[in-house]
Amino acid sequence: MAEEKLVYSSKINKIRSFALILVFAGILLMYVGILLKNVEWLMLIFFILGVLAVVFSCVVYLWIGTLSLKTVSVICPNCEKPTKMLGRVDACMHCKQPLTMDKNLEGLEFDEKYNSRRYMKEQEEHK
Ligand SMILES: [Zn+2]
Numbered sequence: 001m002a003e004e005k006l007v008y009s010s011k012i013n014k015i016r017s018f019a020l021i022l023v024f025a026g027i028l029l030m031y032v033g034i035l036l037k038n039v040e041w042l043m044l045i046f047f048i049l050g051v052l053a054v055v056f057s058c059v060v061y062l063w064i065g066t067l068s069l070k071t072v073s074v075i076c077p078n079c080e081k082p083t084k085m086l087g088r089v090d091a092c093m094h095c096k097q098p099l100t101m102d103k104n105l106e107g108l109e110f111d112e113k114y115n116s117r118r119y120m121k122e123q124e125e126h127k
Helices: 011-035 040-070 117-126
Strands: 072-075 082-085 089-091 098-100
Touching: 011 040
Parallel strands: none
Antiparallel strands: 072 082, 089 098
């Protein structure tokens, strides 16, 4: 049995697709609202939910904008394309190669937990 390879997609790409899904969900909710126009309160609920989803996705897009400012551009050692890194560990946008900014983490198996502040603090305490 072949070992399943962990495919880690770049965080920014992940957040971006999440925002896109939210836009569609919002439009869909409003559409359902229109279909339910006979039941006024139900239509209202779907409409409000739809508007909220769209507004929230705008917030997420703005958030991606600020996140992009904090990313570090690096050249991926695997595919040699420029990619953006967010946080201590991230994956290459092109080839999903795990990348790390921290020398201590080099060679370790890639894990999302290295990005958590609490985990790093615990590591510090054990030293
Ligand atoms: Zn790459």
